[in-house]
Amino acid sequence: MIELTGISKYYSRALRKSWVLRHIDLSIQQGEFVSIVGPSGSGKSTLLNIMGLLDEPSxxxxxxDGRPVTELSANERATFKREEIGIVFQAYHLLDDLTVYENIETPLVYQKRPGAERKARVAELLDRFGIVAKKDLFPNQLSGGQQQLVGVARALAGRPRLLLADEPTGNLHSSQGEVVMEAFRELHENDGVTIVQVTHSEPNAAFGTRTVELLDGRVVADTAT
Incomplete structure (x- = not known):
């Protein structure tokens, strides 16, 4: 599904290159749940951002699926991201002036899905994540765990084949984090969604079926869990 070959990333500073990623080779198959781990500054989030088309490699x-993403035009990249990828952020990134219902619906609006289809899909996700009673509330009226569940629901609204999560429980209490991780487990086991998460948490990493460890911008370990 994903094939990264020789992925590097650096920033030019004072005529010198500051390397973040160094020649990453990584294959991820459809249906895998991959945890990317490593110390701060190892390049985890940068690698995830490149997979999510939020950043470009150097x-x-x-x-x-054999399609050269790095060669797509800006419009093609936007369409590809909208149709194939869902992203869950540590800081939620919900739209404050939209209700829970409207936040979840947003990707479907961008995909220009018919109103009836949008309504049915949002209703399905509200029920799945147990937030039906919250549908008319705004993000600032929710707990952190509830906001993150809305973020997960929004990421899944367009039925992406790839779900990327950057420290998805980093701002949550342990009990709230467990709810989110159990949701990921269900998506992987029951729906076959391919998931790649960046995490500092060993318990969260253990939810994955494979762990990739980065150090100083390089892959230093790749093991099944």
């Missing part, structure tokens, strides 16, 4: 290639 070198190397990114292919998705």
């Amino acid at each position: 070198g190397g290639t990114y292919a998705f």
Whole structure:
């Protein structure tokens, strides 16, 4: 599904290159649940952002089902991201002036789905994550755990094949984090969604079926869990 070959990322500072990623080779198959771990500054979030088309590599290639993502035009990249990828952020990134219902519906609006289809999909996700009673509330009226569940629901609204999560429980209490991680487990086991998460948490990493460890921008371990 994902094929990263020679992915590098650096920033030029004072005529010198500050390397974040160094020649990453990584393959991820459809249906895997991959946890990317490593110390702060190892390049985890940068690698995830490249997979999510939030950042561009300085070198190397990114292919998705054999399609060279790194060669797509800006419009093609936007369409690809909208149709294939869902992203869950540590800081939630919900739209404050929209209700829970409207936040979840937003990706479907961008995909220009018919109103009846949007209504049915949002209702399904509200029920799935136990937030039907919250549908008319705004983000600032929710707990952190509830906001993150809304973020997960929004990321899944467009039925992406790839779900990316950057420290998805980093701002949550342990009990709230467990709810989110159990939701990920269910999505992986029951729906076959491919998930790639960045995490500092060993318990969260253990939810994955594979752990990739980064150190100083390089893959230093890749093991099944």
